[in-house]
Amino acid sequence: MKKIINDPKNVVEEMVSGLVGAYPDYVKQVPETLVVARSDDFDQVALVSGGGSGHEPSHAGFVGDGMLSAAVCGQVFTSPTPDQIHEAIKATDKGKGTLMIVKNYSGDVMNFDMAKDLAEMDDIEVDSVLVDDDIAVEDSTYTQGRRGVAGTVLVHKILGGMAREGKSVSELASYGKDLVKDIKTVGIALSGATVPEVGKPGFVLADDEIEFGVGIHGEPGYRREKIKPSYDIAKEIIGKLKAEFNWQKGDKYGLFVNGMGATPLMELFIMFNDAKSILAEEGIELTFNKVGNYMTSLEMAGASITMIKLDDERLRLLNEPVHTIAW
Template sequence: MKKIINDPSAVVDEMIKGMVFAYDGLVERLPETNVVHRKHSKNGKVGLVSGGGSGHEPAHAGFVGQGMLSAAVCGEVFTSPTPDQILEAIKASDEGNGVFMVIKNYSGDIMNFEMAKDLADMEDIPVDFVVVDDDIAVEDSTYTAGKRGIAGTVLVHKILGAAAEEGASLSEIKELADKLVPAIKSIGVALSPATNPEVGKPGFEIGDDEIEFGVGIHGEPGYRREKLQPSKDLAAELVKQLKKEFQWSGDEQYALLINGMGATPLMEQFVFTNDVRELLAAEGITLVFKKVGDYMTSIDMAGVSITLLKLEDEKWVDYLTAPVNTISW
């Protein structure tokens, strides 16, 4: 294992220290926690909290700041944060009108965030949440009942964050989230596995000449393994699966997020993006919003994912393009 780290058991603590030092004008660390909180003057908006296991950077702490998250809770690598840490994020994010939580669909995350909600209720802080399950690759997988939450979560952060910044109430954000999440679908492909620094070896094995469609962001199994093929063929397979889920008829508007898994160069991401562009244009799909880069990674996994959001409300475009001040958007 070759990694630029010190003690593997201290990697999350040291990562957070480095992050808040580098971006001390934007974020701070809540004392004695792994919570990254935005520096701002409170103005009464609904707080927005997310988080999960570390190893997916820049998610989620990279999206803390004006226009997106109020706080992100960093669990240990690929491990859900604890309820007490989530509660501290809720308390710090409450500006008097409640807190909304964005949770990825993993059993540990759901259990711990819901426990934190119960604890916040006892302190008279109104809390609501949505569970993001955008990964269409498999229905049930390791750590998950139902579909997994992956890169589409970042679009939820962006849209809900803009709505909160605009002054939406807790109930209005909940209503928006419940409409938004079913309109987001994602799917990815892996070329190589991730190596958890605390484990010291890859999470799964794959041949040098193989790829696997639908691998999860923790290395969970996908739906098919094949020999390595050109970018245009990878794109065609993933777009085919998305078309099957959306059942689009053309003349529809979408937002597109091409997400690198951590070790995929931008050169390759842009080649892949061009292939996706051509495929979607041939389907008659209009892409109103596009973004490419590393947003929800899996440490050092090589691979890429596509997220499409069907734009069922023109206001969503305004929210996607609203200005933010964060580390990584």
């Protein structure tokens, strides 16, 4: 294992310290926690998200005006504890309630639910939106149902804009639950990722092998096979997305190609170009595009393709400027 770290046991603490030290105009650390919160003042429903570390810039990179109020950084690939989530809720409470945006992993669901109970004992109104955009597999290593992956970032952006405009907790929760149904993702991996305290990759692929449908923690996908051209990979993924969306010619969508951490932007742009051309053949109108590393998996090589069904309001919210590190 070769990583630029000190003690593997301290990677998250030192990462959070470095992040808030580098970007004090955006974020601050809630004392004695691994919570990254907005450093500016605001008056709205608070949006709290988080999960295991190792997916940077998710979620702390999306804390700021127009997106999240706080992100809770668990240990690597490990759900944050209920007390840490509770601290994030208390630190960002403005008397208007909190919406939690939770990826569908068993530990996250349980711990965020427990934090909600704790916050409600403090008379803070709390609701949640569960993101399960990964259509590759139905049940996975850490989930009941589908996993929450890169599409979570789009949920942060759209609901963050609505919260900034003054929507209530119940309005945000209702809108968010419908929104998640219109976001779908499939990923591929070319190599595994190494958790620092483990010291070896979570899975190993041969030099000429890829895996379709792998999760952001290295959970198994649905097929391994020999590497093939980007166009063919994109064609398979778009085919799976089409079957889920059942789209019609002329429908409007957004296309989001996300890197897993070790894939060069050159390759992500090639995959985007292929996906865009395939969708043009389908008669799909792309009104929003995004390419880059937003929901990573440490140093995993690979990518995911996310599509979101768009209307005028969703498109407006996606395009509104925000003040965050990573968007």
